[in-house]
Amino acid sequence: xxxxxxxxxxxxxxxxxxxxxxxxxxxxxxxxxxxxxxxxxxxxxxxxxxxxxxxxxxxxxxxxxxxxxxxxxxxxxxxxxxxxxxxxxxxxxxxxxxxxxxxxxxxxxxxxx
Amino acid sequence: xxxxxxxxxxxxxxxxxxxxxxxxxxxxxxxxxxxxxxxxxxxxxxxxxxxxxxxxxxxxxxxxxxxxxxxxxxxxxxxxxxxxxxxxxxxxxxxxxxxxxxxxxxxxxxxxx
DNA sequence: AGGCTATATCGTTAAAATGCGATGAGCGAC
DNA sequence: GTCGCTCATCGCATTTTAACGATATAGCCT
Numbered sequence: 001x002x003x004x005x006x007x008x009x010x011x012x013x014x015x016x017x018x019x020x021x022x023x024x025x026x027x028x029x030x031x032x033x034x035x036x037x038x039x040x041x042x043x044x045x046x047x048x049x050x051x052x053x054x055x056x057x058x059x060x061x062x063x064x065x066x067x068x069x070x071x072x073x074x075x076x077x078x079x080x081x082x083x084x085x086x087x088x089x090x091x092x093x094x095x096x097x098x099x100x101x102x103x104x105x106x107x108x109x110x111x112x113x
Numbered sequence: 114x115x116x117x118x119x120x121x122x123x124x125x126x127x128x129x130x131x132x133x134x135x136x137x138x139x140x141x142x143x144x145x146x147x148x149x150x151x152x153x154x155x156x157x158x159x160x161x162x163x164x165x166x167x168x169x170x171x172x173x174x175x176x177x178x179x180x181x182x183x184x185x186x187x188x189x190x191x192x193x194x195x196x197x198x199x200x201x202x203x204x205x206x207x208x209x210x211x212x213x214x215x216x217x218x219x220x221x222x223x224x225x226x
Numbered sequence: 227a228g229g230c231t232a233t234a235t236c237g238t239t240a241a242a243a244t245g246c247g248a249t250g251a252g253c254g255a256c
Numbered sequence: 257g258t259c260g261c262t263c264a265t266c267g268c269a270t271t272t273t274a275a276c277g278a279t280a281t282a283g284c285c286t
Contacts, residue, residue, distance in 0.1 A: 028157040036152030041145040110223045
């Protein structure tokens with residue numbers, strides 16, 4: 001038992017449209033913050049990993065990257081602080097997944113350039 | 114001959130499609146580098162300024178930003194090194210404009226996330 | 227309880243980014 | 257030629273990032 005489909009660790013990631021403007025000072029700050037979070041190869045890899053596996057991973061990420069566990073955890077924190085990913089404690093491990101809302105927002109902001 | 118209308122300082126910005134892959138290690142590096150360049154509010158503002166005025170500006174940028182001239186020049190250099198903008202010396206001043214090819218590339222890479 | 231595993235956090239070090247004033251290089255006007 | 261304007265670059269101080277090992281925390285299992 002206890003086989004409670006651990007597949008999706010993250011809530012459905014709401015699909016409501018984002019009404020915030022795509023330009024202006026706030027948008028600039030937002031875009032800069034998001035882009036900064038993406039502005040590191042390791043973090044891009046992490047995003048790709050999370051995107052590939054629709055489901056979310058945890059320490060698998062550490063295995064995929066040539067970095068120490070603490071370093072990966074740090075990168076995960078940066079991405080989480082930026083809002084691009086979400087983490088949920090699932091038993092002894094933590095399950096991360098992409099925040100599609102934030103990712104859409106990033107795409108919209110970049111698209112608006 | 115060489116009757117280059119001084120209005121547009123930048124060459125037509127070629128429209129050929131970009132055939133490079135949107136994923137993979139190289140793409141990761143590329144996206145990280147581009148995102149890093151965008152990852153600063155002042156640089157986002159500069160990009161917006163250059164996008165708004167279809168034509169290109171130079172020291173006007175300094176007037177728009179609350180930063181010293183040397184600092185703005187530094188940011189311009191970062192953007193130029195990343196390939197996102199191009200600069201052309203036009204008499205005593207330098208004329209910057211967006212490199213649409215690189216910008217498109219950035220959008221494609223972000224869109225591929 | 228005690229041990230195990232998986233993550234997060236701390237402390238440190240080295241490197242890079244940010245910002246500025248001062249200096250230098252290039253061009254046009256006089 | 258020299259002056260003045262525009263911009264790039266240098267040098268410096270401060271802050272932030274990146275990386276790691278070591279340590280703490282939290283949940284499972286026996």
